[in-house]
Amino acid sequence: MPITANDPNRKTWIKTTPNTDFPIQNIPFGVFLTRDDIITIGTRIGDTAIDLGALHQLGYFDGIPLTDDIFLQDSLNDFISDGKKTWRLVRNRIAEIFDEKNNTLKNNKDHKTEVLFALDEIEMQLPVSVGDYTDFYSSIEHATNVGTMFRGKDNALMPNWLHLPVGYHGRSSSIIPSGIPIHRPQGQKLTNGATEPIFGPSRLVDFELEMAFITTDANALGEPIPIEEAEDYIFGLVLFNDWSARDIQKWEYVPLGPFLGKNFASSISPWIVTLDALEPYRTNGPKPLKEQLPYLQSSGKKSFDIDLEVAIQPANEKETIVCKSNFKYMYWNMSQQLAHHTINGCPVNSGDMMGSGTLSGPTPDSFGSMLELSWRGEKPVQLKSGGSRKFIEDNDTVIMRGHCEKDGVRIGFGEVSTKLLPVFKK
Template identity: 60%
Template sequence: MTPWLNTTPNPDFSIYNLPFGIFSTEELSPRAGIAIGDQIVDLCEMGQQGYFADLGFDSWVFEQKTLNRFIGLGKKTTNKVRIRVQEWLCDEASPLAKHPAGLVAQSDVQMHLPVRVGDYTDFYSSIEHATNVGMMFRDPENALLPNWKHIPVGYHGRASSIIPSGIPIHRPKGQLMPKGADKPVYKASGRLDFELEMAFIIGKENELGEPVSTSEAEDYIFGMVVFNDWSARDIQKWEYVPLGPFLGKNFASSASPWVVTMEALAPFRVQGPAQDPPVLPYLEYEGLHNYDIHLSVSIETEDGTDNVVSQSNYKYMYWNMLQQLAHHTVNGCNMRIGDMLASGTISGKDASAYGSMLEISWSGSKPITLADGSTRTFIEDNDTVIMKGHAEKDGMRVGFGEVRTKVLPAK
């Protein structure tokens, strides 16, 4: 497929991708669009011109501030929209080519959170990450807890504090226990950390009391974003027993603004890690359901210097999305359109692929040196953390763009 539109070389947003997002400009209200190279196809504008009328839905869905209504039309319809835009971009005589107002430069827009997130769940599904944490804080010989290879461990997070790329966060404050102290103190976190994750977005609802099986789960997953689940490790360490993450996690999570569909990611399916011992029947699945998605994290210092600190891959995940969704709903929990389910920190086989500063600095014992000569064990004020992801194969590139977040001093 060759688009007639002149775009940036080797873009994340290729003709094979065409992710959905919500954008606005000084003149245009928030609306749905599709990214292609350095441009955006304004679905609202094209819908108002009647170019989707024959697909049997009201183009009003493109005028909304989130994609929820559009996603709720179902994959049969959302796929038709994506394919139609793909056809337009490959046809110089298409309605899009004849209607310049249907294209907007990405450099002129503000991106928004693509969906209204009703509920957010964070999993803990990288065996490398779980093993590293277990080695640091428990028994190096028995790093994994007894349940880890039997269930996709997860917890319910805070949906209200999920923010899009570009929105800064303030260093969180909370209660923590200083080393050697006999009582806790209230102060700003000194161990602010990123977590390299991906999140999938629910595109179909199940009724309360009706589990979603692994054979059905794929139909419930609309697409994916890159996800930074920020963590205050010192606050988390003091509070997490006995009920798990709370203030150490709920202050912010950052998501990339473009939702890459599962159809665009289909060519990049790969076999996941062998699961031993065998899983219970409700977690069994058939086919390839891991994805070869290259991921990177960099720290941009205040002077603008970019320092790559991690290069990992989503294919390493021990528990896949089908198993996560099946486990989440096996008790009858109901999913809603727009819900986000995050992977948990994605770490690889060696230190270059660790997905958090907790691992990279080995809980602060191994500082890393950046290009400007400064060192880091965790994230400092005025650092900007940038995460990127893309899949590439046989001349096809499907990327997520980036999720970029600057850390401001505590209020």
């Protein structure tokens, strides 16, 4: 089935700006609270939010096999469960409805009042109910940088790193949408030269520039997903700030890996951009440095050219862009991650989220964490407003953005913006 929604020549009757992240070729999916306090599933074109629940009830999806309440829910999980064919049919239909040549909704004032919302009339929610969340460690530059800091250049990569996508299972209950502030975490830390830990606020709160993909129901218990089929089970991607407390993490992670240093908060952008929308921006990822086992060998362009940036904005000050990176730097691609995740028969469900791991690039300005940008605090990052940062300070806001651009069409993710508040006190 062709992806007609991606037609680069298509124009919309909804007013948009030339550099919008959300042209009619994007059509992402999200969940929002309307001005009438109703939760609905929707999409967005330009700065206009579109209530898909209302659109469906008015008959605009006739001919597509959808349940009556598919968009009248507080998460996208059931819609995602309907599978790739349904996603494509719905997205193609939305593109038709809002095409500048289609007057059906355009000229129906009453229907438009029910369906269309300005962004200041809605409140974005978490788009999926995340049952399980896995975080990978798939940027070779990030893994090499961190390994060099703590083990030296000769032992930077662990022996398994070039053979499999390293990952761990995170905590889904602390995944939050953009705009929700978080508190500085507390925990045990081992200070320099000490032999016993102390308890207190983390002094080394950090961001991690990541993206995450959302899956559909993929396999039964015991059934691996072949790598050549993996993309059929990936709905789309979001921007992902996987917050870290480096001092807490360093003390606790041996032998079982990240725990309290990672599970206090993970922030995502609220609009899921589908894999179909990203199709024109495919590119090759890094070439394998070692021959991979057959179940991990992928062919074709399995990465995407997505420009990414991170900004730090102190309270009442201008922001400073501290990092510019790209999704294509990821060494282990999404198909490899999903194939590896399920090779032992682990089932994957609708709404599961898989983090890419920190997306660092080859140059210092493309490092995707403060740990790398400031090189463990040895090289403070200068801010436009004056001062500098080794790590994230109280009342700083971290903003991540991402977009693709080709042949005059820009597909973006909006942003994920999160403010770090002081330690929680009753």
